[in-house]
Amino acid sequence: MTVAGRPGLDGLDIPGILILMVKVMVSLPDDLLGSLDAEVARRGTTRSGLLRHYVDEGLRQRGETRARRVEELMHASGRHGGRGVEDLKRHRPQA
Amino acid sequence: MTVWFADASVLLSREDADDDQHGAARRLLSGDAPVATLDLAYYEVSNVAVRAWRDPDAARRLRGLVQALADDGGLFRVDEALAGEATVIGAPRSVGLRRRLVAGARTAGAQLVSCDLPDLVSRDLALTPEQACEAR
Numbered sequence: 001m002t003v004a005g006r007p008g009l010d011g012l013d014i015p016g017i018l019i020l021m022v023k024v025m026v027s028l029p030d031d032l033l034g035s036l037d038a039e040v041a042r043r044g045t046t047r048s049g050l051l052r053h054y055v056d057e058g059l060r061q062r063g064e065t066r067a068r069r070v071e072e073l074m075h076a077s078g079r080h081g082g083r084g085v086e087d088l089k090r091h092r093p094q095a
Numbered sequence: 096m097t098v099w100f101a102d103a104s105v106l107l108s109r110e111d112a113d114d115d116q117h118g119a120a121r122r123l124l125s126g127d128a129p130v131a132t133l134d135l136a137y138y139e140v141s142n143v144a145v146r147a148w149r150d151p152d153a154a155r156r157l158r159g160l161v162q163a164l165a166d167d168g169g170l171f172r173v174d175e176a177l178a179g180e181a182t183v184i185g186a187p188r189s190v191g192l193r194r195r196l197v198a199g200a201r202t203a204g205a206q207l208v209s210c211d212l213p214d215l216v217s218r219d220l221a222l223t224p225e226q227a228c229e230a231r
Contacts, residue, residue, distance in 0.1 A: 085211050087107070
């Protein structure tokens with residue numbers, strides 16, 4: 001993949017994965033790193049790959065949990081006249 | 096990934112089926128993108144539900160909605176740093192809460208979402224829920 005429009009990389013031919021990924025340093029306690037490595041070995045993957053999977057999965061699940069909770073909570077929402085902004089301003093203390 | 100910073104008007108819109116932005120507010124708050132709000136929303140949504148709508152059940156639901164965002168890591172406290180940030184943002188009218196909202200969104204690196212057309216959306220300080228859903 002030829003890079004265009006990125007300072008310092010313009011015109012270079014770089015494998016796509018290096019452009020799309022950013023390296024970061026993550027601090028982990030020894031025991032957690034040990035657990036991570038055990039799971040890496042069990043799955044036959046890499047630390048980076050497994051961490052990507054867990055981050056993606058964790059964020060997706062978090063969003064789904066919130067969405068489900070909001071829907072359950074608000075299923076009985078009512079009708080209040082559609083003047084929420086006006087009501088908000090009328091009852092807002094002056095700053 | 097965009098973080099949406101919803102003000103109290105968006106939460107009220109989610110509760111009020113008569114609101115023009117109700118459907119979009121529902122999609123936004125039930126989407127998978129992270130949503131944040133200010134801690135002041137607890138007070139504001141309760142205040143409207145109880146004093147304007149006279150509906151304690153709606154107040155309970157709305158407080159639960161704020162709590163759901165809080166439990167998802169999306170509640171921003173109006174602390175001294177945020178209040179200080181708010182004082183340097185130029186605003187045509189001296190409305191402290193509006194400044195705090197803009198500062199809160201900026202601090203969170205988030206996009207402010209509001210149903211307040213005259214004071215926020217028309218000044219390009221916020222998107223409506225509908226605009227936010229289209230931008231996703």
